[in-house]
Amino acid sequence: MTKINPKIQKNAMLILSTFLITLLALFFLFPLVWMIVSSLKNEASIYKDMTSWHAFVPSLDFKTWLNNYANLFQRFDIFRYIGNSILYASCVTAGSVIINSLAGYGFACFKFKGKKFLFGLLLATLVIPGETILIQQFQIAKNLGILNTILAVILPGLASPFYIYMFKNFFEAIPDDMIESAQLEGASMFRIYWQIMLPMAKPAVATVGTLTFIGSWNDYLWPLMVLTDSNKFPLQVAITNINNTQPVYMNQVMALLTISTIPLIIIYIVFQKYLVQGMGNVGTGVK
Template identity: 65%
Template sequence: MNKKASKILYYILMTLLAALFMFPLVWMISSSLKPEAVIYNDLDSIKALLPSGHISEWFFSYKEIFGRFDIVRYMMNSVLYAGSVTIGSIAVNSLAGFAFAKFDFKGKRILFGLMIALLVIPGETIMISKFVIAQKLGILNSQLAVILPLMASPLFIYMFQNFFKAIPEDVQESAKLDGANQFQIYWKVMLPMSKPAIATVGTLSFIMSWNDYIWPLMVLTDSTKFPLQVAITNINNTQPVYTNQVMAILTISTIPLILIYVFFQKYLVQGLSSSGTGVK
């Protein structure tokens, strides 16, 4: 097979793969823009992927879902949780990564090895332990119970550690000669050089928190504190259930993730592929 044929086959396969992944998203959005009955009437045709032919019907399901449920509150809760987790995750994991990369202390290798070993342990297996800790701290049914456990991540610590470790020691030594202490080196030198890592950890933290369902469901009993993902389940179980309204709330919950990825895609790719020198 010549080079041109291989390239054509590659693009065909990529197009088919993209269509496969895009199909549920397109169907979800189009279903949210048409009446309930039309969704089922169009299932056996290409019209299933198209919105209603009447523009006046496009946002009827959104108007209805906002009228039936306090969607704005749920969205604000999700923004609060995701924003707090993102900021906290960058701060906590970058500090830990800086310590592992630039400090020498007793038991460092063992501690770092144990932390890396945590990467192979599914998060679901330690949920009960986290719940017990949250209960003993007295933070159940509060925003802190949702935010605090998501701030630290072995993967993000490893990413920052790998990034900081690749920065030449001469940079740190030059800062010391200028009179900077360790925190000033971290804050004024290391962090500005690690923007791709910050963007990567921030983006992944936001997505992880925004999509989190099981943990908020476990620690929250007050429905006014539910994030959007937990509220979606309640909406889906509240009679009467309308498919177009369910698709509307799912579309609302998906749009922020798409926007985050579109705007931070460049930094996300750099952060995942960077050698950690801070020089691009």
């Protein structure tokens, strides 16, 4: 039997894997491309091109590309909804990074009775679907008197067992000598956390911040439950109301969905390196 040249075999595997990865990427990208292209067309063209490859080609009349966006902003107060989403997502992201990093710092650097049991109990909550406790969260928000306020949207998203676990692993990977040296210099434990530990955990901060912002931006069910004033709706909740407001234009719907997607794409591109690095180090740091 003729032995295949290892170099040729390696190149063939590279070409095959590249082809399969590209095919898979296109499979996930084509709905996004269709959405963006449809937002640049008139209503009749969307339905006319639905069953052909023309569905992925925008109108050749460049001057009409932004007409759907202009009409959408004239009909609805989109800037208000975008501002609400940015406010909610930014507050949840900042609070999540601080609270989860503090909890992770406590588990990593402090010794106290029942620490392992408490941490194990914390990790056990990861198997509980978030939807199963929505009613309990709603009752708590109602008893606190914060329904239809910004606090009702923000507070439930501040703490996450997975993010605490991630910060704990990052902090445990930092040598004890650095902490001991800072203590000998008279630094308090909070100062050590704020000036030494947190800056060294930039991949974890970027990962938690990115995932939290995306999760908060895309959150639909919880804001819908706790908010009754439409002026306080985030963009995702407003999309449903807009889609039910007659007349409904498909090209304007696609324009609105494109607007809601663009910030997430930008954030992912900017923080991609830190996100990959942070997720890759989730299982490290055990002393």
